[in-house]
Structure formats: C-alpha cells, structure tokens
Amino acid sequence: MPTEKETEQKIFDAAQKVFQRSGFKGARMQEIADEAGINKSMLHYYYRNKDTLFSTVFQSAAKKIMPRVFGILASESSLREKVVQVVEFYHNAFRENPELPSFVIYEMNHHPQQFKDFIGSMEMHLPETFIEQVEEAVESEELRTITPDQFLMNVVSLCMMPMLARNMVQALFHLTDEEYFSFLDERRQLIPNLIFNGLAL
Amino acid sequence: MPTEKETEQKIFDAAQKVFQRSGFKGARMQEIADEAGINKSMLHYYYRNKDTLFSTVFQSAAKKIMPRVFGILASESSLREKVVQVVEFYHNAFRENPELPSFVIYEMNHHPQQFKDFIGSMEMHLPETFIEQVEEAVESEELRTITPDQFLMNVVSLCMMPMLARNMVQALFHLTDEEYFSFLDERRQLIPNLIFNGLAL
DNA sequence: GTCTATATAACGATAGAC
DNA sequence: GTCTATCGTTATATAGAC
Structure with a gap:
C-alpha cells in the first residue's frame, strides 16, 4: 500500500x-x-491540472542543469579546469538523461512569458569569479579578446548542440546508437582543446 | 479570384x-x-490530412538548410573560406526565419522513423572535397588531428546553439531582442577565429 | 473549388460512490 | 485517497449543397 x-x-x-x-x-x-x-x-x-503538473516538472528539470554549471563556474578552479568540468558535466548528465536538454530548451522557447520569469527568479547571474578570470586572462594577453558571455556560449554550444540534434546527427553521419555515443565521447577532450587552442598547429 | x-x-x-x-x-x-x-x-x-500537410512543410524546411551548407562545403573555396561562408549562411538564414532551425531539429527528434528515412533519401553525404581538405590539412600538420565530421559538428554547433536556445540565452544574459541579435552578430567573426586559432595567444 | 454543417474521436477535467 | 463514470470542449475529418 x-x-x-x-x-x-x-x-x-x-x-x-x-x-x-x-x-x-x-x-x-x-x-x-x-x-x-x-x-x-x-x-x-x-x-490541479496539466499546466501545474508540467510547471512542476519543467522547473525541476531546469534546476538539474544550470545551477550545477554555475556552481562549477563559481568554484576556485582555473579557467581551463572549469571548462573541462563543465564539458564532463554535460556529457555525464546526457548519459543519464538524453532527453533532458532538448526538453528544457524547446519548452523554454514555447512558454515564453511564464518561464522567463522563472529563470529570472533563479537569480542565475554569471559568477563573478568566472567573469574576472576571463577578463584578467584577456587583459594579461593570455587569451584573445572575448566577453565572458561569449566564452560560456561557446562551451555550452559545443557540448549541447550534438545532444539536441541527436537524430539529425545520427542520420547525417550514419551513426548507430553506439557510434553516436562514441562520437560524443570524443568531444570530451576535443572541446577544451578547441576552446583554448583552436585547430591551427 | x-x-x-x-x-x-x-x-x-x-x-x-x-x-x-x-x-x-x-x-x-x-x-x-x-x-x-x-x-x-x-x-x-x-x-489530405494534418500529417500530409506537416510532412510537406517539414521536408521543405529541411531542404532550405542542409543542401545549402553542403553546397558550400562542396565548393572550391579554401577550408577557412568555407567556414566563414557557412557561418554567414546560418546567421543570415536565421535573420530571415528565426524559427526554422528550432523547428527542424525538434521535429526531427519527435518523428524518428519517418524523417530519418527522408534525410537518408536526400543523399546528404559530406562532400568529398571537404573531407579531403580536412584530412590533408591534418596530414600536413596545418591542423590538429580531427575528423571531418567533428570539424563540421563544431562549426554548426557554434552557429546554431545560440539560435535554438534563444529564450534561454536572452533570459540568462538579460538581453533585449536587439541586444540578442548583436550578440549573434559578434559571433560571425568569433566563430571562424575560434575554430582555427582557439583563444590562446 | 469553396462553403456550411456535422460526424467522430480525443482530451482535460469533475462528480460522486466507496 | 482511490476508483468509475461522465461531462464539456476541442480536435480532425467528412458529407453534401452550391
């Protein structure tokens, strides 16, 4: 019972x-x-109704991703370590729940008013320590000129896009499920390298 | 009449x-x-019915993006020029129709069987000239080791993700519509630089 | 070809017994 | 709390007049 x-x-x-x-x-x-x-x-x-049930589920899903990424960005690791940790987090999270990223991104776009407020209420500002790390690296000429926003956007894009476009990727590159996950795993090292060093040798 | x-x-x-x-x-x-x-x-x-109407619309939408990207990749431009052209194409296409990318990617994931076949029937293989360019650049040690698939995945990811996640991006970075499009425009130069040179100086 | 009217089914939600 | 039965609405789809 x-x-x-x-x-x-x-x-x-x-x-x-x-x-x-x-x-x-x-x-x-x-x-x-x-x-x-x-x-x-x-x-x-x-x-009470479908809307309430959905809202509960959506907010729970949103809290599973972004606060953890921001937690990594707020830590005391170096910038490069943070990138590695964010990449690892996204890829591990996707293994556990492959539909979570697509769900949050799509529904966010289709319930504009309602959930923009929710995201706002989570007070998700870029951690100061991360902003300072990027700005200092640019100022000391360790890194090219870039804003912290664009920096983060690049890392997240390289991680999430192949997850959001799973069927498109598998169809285009003719990948079985197993090959698809291998393709993703390759990116765990590829992404940090690309972010900092690009492809040029 | x-x-x-x-x-x-x-x-x-x-x-x-x-x-x-x-x-x-x-x-x-x-x-x-x-x-x-x-x-x-x-x-x-x-x-005849909703399914038929949708199928017509979806297939038309899919044909607006991928064949044009593959056309660029099959041209006689240099690898760097191709990247620039693909980035420009995605950003211009998004200006004309901001909901197209999200539509194709999402519906692709939610009509698995039906449209995997369709994508397959378009015979969208990576152009040989593009594959050779990447492989030769790697062999001659101009570029780091990378497969053509991953190379393309990186470019597409950096372009499309900020478009797919529009509401999320605007909410997180507190961007008006105008600021959001400026944010995207910055990426036209940023992305080719990142692909080839990374951030390190 | 284009319309009005309607059939038919599916869905969210509620009433009420237990 | 949990169930059965059903209401009220809204969808897709069709029939038939013009």
Missing part, C-alpha cells in the same frame, strides 16, 4: 518521463497515468 | 508559419486556415 508521498512521487516521475518524451502539447494525461500505473483522476487530485 | 495554385500556396505558407511557431502537436488546423484566410475544409481538399 503506497503512502501519499509515494503516489505523488510516482506521478511526478511518470510525468517527467512523458513530458520529456512527448513535449507539453504531445503529452497525454492518460499516458502519464498509465506510466505511473495509477488512475487518471489522481493526476488532478495531486496536481 | 485566386487560382488553384494560389490557394494551395497560401495554405502551404500559412501551415509553414503555424507549424514553425507551434510545432506539430501544438498547431491547429483551424489556426492554419485562419492564417491563410480560407475555410478549414480547404486544408483537407488540397492536403
């Missing part, structure tokens, strides 16, 4: 799975109930 | 707009009819 918390948790887990797989519009309440192995009415008992 | 072709075209244009804005699941046939300024029944008269 499941307790109240257990049922609520089962619903949340099922909703997470279905929303990530099908998106907000594509997800069916019945599908979530089936996934959770419970009655459809329970969804409305614990979460 | 519109001719047959004109009505069919109006429906296609409206469907393109609505599907790109709302996605397949989110798009409503009524919404498309309103956008086209015609009766809902006409959608079924010219295109």
